[in-house]
Amino acid sequence: MMEVYLDNNATTMVDPKVFEEMKPFFCDIYGNPNSLHRFGAGTHPKMVEALNFLYEGINAADEDDIIITANATESINTVIKGVWIDKILNGDKKHIITTEVEHPAVTAACRFLQSQGVAVTYLGVNAEGTIDAQQVKDCIKDETALVSVMWANNETGKIFPIKEIGQICRDAGVLFHTDATQAIGKIPVDVQDCNVDYLSFSAHKFHGPKGIGGLYVRKSCALTPLLHGGEQMGGLRAGTVDVASMVGMGWAMKLATSTMALAYEKNHISKLRDKLESAILELPDTIVIGGTENRTPNTTLISIRGVEGESMLWDLNQKGIGASTGSACASEDLEANPVMNAFGSDSELAHTGVRFSLSRFTTEEQIDYAIEVIKNAVTRLRGISSSYAYAPASHASGL
Incomplete structure (x- = not known):
């Protein structure tokens, strides 16, 4: 059989080449990256290299942030709840737009916001299994704080018009998040070309390890952190970074997004x-x-x-x-x-x-x-x- x-x-599965890059960080180069001694500092070169691979993989600009998270679910919750805190609780925006076919992490986070009095518009899909960018434009209003639309659907594989939606949001002054978990490594993903403000992803979807993901944040679109504690990730996400997994995610990104x-x-x-x-x-x-x-x-x-x-x-x-x-x-x-x-x-x-x-x-x-x-x-x-x-x-x- x-x-x-x-x-x-x-x-x-983890790509064997990725696994080889991860191995040294379990038993040889195992210091806490935030420690000042040589054991901690020894992790830095490969962490920087991995971060560079992530930036290159989605064409992020040097001044933008990529926050290392536990998974795409954490990244998604960081965006949706961060916007809720910054733009809704502490501002005059009371509305979010998403779709009926998002990953449960997006849907559940939006349902939570609804329980707190936030208005959420769920766009239905058309006969082709996606949405028209015009649907987004028609639903944006003065109170709209965020649009969250997946790059590619996890069940049908259908690709959504992210570039058009990004331009609409940029023109309207509305923040735009896309869950690119099912797109990276399958099709080109370019945050600059598509006017993306926030982008979430998870390493285990493109032959990296489980338990680690990322959140792209465009410069000037900073969020209140979901996790508070230490000063890791420049204070944007507390918690000791899993160096082995970060290195693995970086190499998985490099391999998955190469032209070949x-x-x-x-x-x-x-x-x-x-x-x-x-x-x-x-x-x-x-x-x-x-x-x-x-x-x-x-x-x-x-x-x-x-x-x-x-x-x-x-x-x-x-x-x-x-x-x-x-x-x-x-x-x-x-x-x-x-x-x-x-x-x-x-x-x-x-x-x-x-x-x-x-x-x-x-x-x-x-x-x-x-x-x-x-x-x-x-x-x-x-x-x-x-x-x-x-x-x-x-x-x-x-x-």
């Missing part, structure tokens, strides 16, 4: 994804959620009518294949997939989405094996379904 990991939007790596994603990984997708779509009553245009190269979310997503994952797991029904951060939630709901899918289809997400370590041999297993699983599960036999073939045309 072959093992095939197709859940890379949940997490990725991004070209490999675009030209090779997308072909493997398309091969898998096309084979599944040969089955009746299957559809790609959001369509096949304007996506990250590695992701597809497919609805297979008559097959519960959880049941499909069980069958795949028995054959050594890892996939997902959506966000890993909500994997224990048995409610219908919120992204499927946002598309207006019916109650049956809302439970049938299966996400396959590849990485640069996925091989064609693995895809061929996955295709065979998936087709056999669909045949078995539809064969024992109490409702699929009555579903009309016309369902294959769409949601």
Whole structure:
């Protein structure tokens, strides 16, 4: 039995080259970077190098800040709650704009702000699974403090019009945050070109270690820190930095955002994804959620009518294949997939989405094996379904 990991939007393996760069900081160069002695100072060269890799990876300017955090969730909460403190509690802004398909970290933070009296507008997605920049423009008002729109969706891979939204926010004098967790390492990400004020990311999504992330903050857009304590990160985020993980994140960024790596994603990984997708779509009553245009190269979310997503994952797991029904951060939630709901899918289809997400370590041999297993699983599960036999073939045309 072959093992095939197709859940890379949940997490990725650490690139062996990244792991090699991290090794010395566990047992050899282990000093606290804030200590004055040679053991602490010995960590500084590689930390500076890693930080430079992060700046280069997203094209941050020298005068901007990149704060090292524990993960993208912390980065997101730092932005949303920081803006709440600075612009809403201590100012006259009372409104935030986001979308219905954001990562749970954004949605939950916005729900918290709503409980504190903040008005939040949730933009719905269009038939292509994204939003129009004009939707943002139409919803901005004098009280708007922040717009938060993801760069790429974690379930469908759909890419949002970040450059256009950034320009709209800049022209309106509204702060703009984007969660780029699912974009970095898959498509080019440029904070200068897109007028981004805040950008959040997590290392384990682009073959770095778990437990570390970053927050880009444009100069003049400083925030009240989420964590207070020591003076680490220039007082912007208290807590001793995990040097090994910071070095790993820097090197993972360097490898993932190189011209060669991004070209490999675009030209090779997308072909493997398309091969898998096309084979599944040969089955009746299957559809790609959001369509096949304007996506990250590695992701597809497919609805297979008559097959519960959880049941499909069980069958795949028995054959050594890892996939997902959506966000890993909500994997224990048995409610219908919120992204499927946002598309207006019916109650049956809302439970049938299966996400396959590849990485640069996925091989064609693995895809061929996955295709065979998936087709056999669909045949078995539809064969024992109490409702699929009555579903009309016309369902294959769409949601």
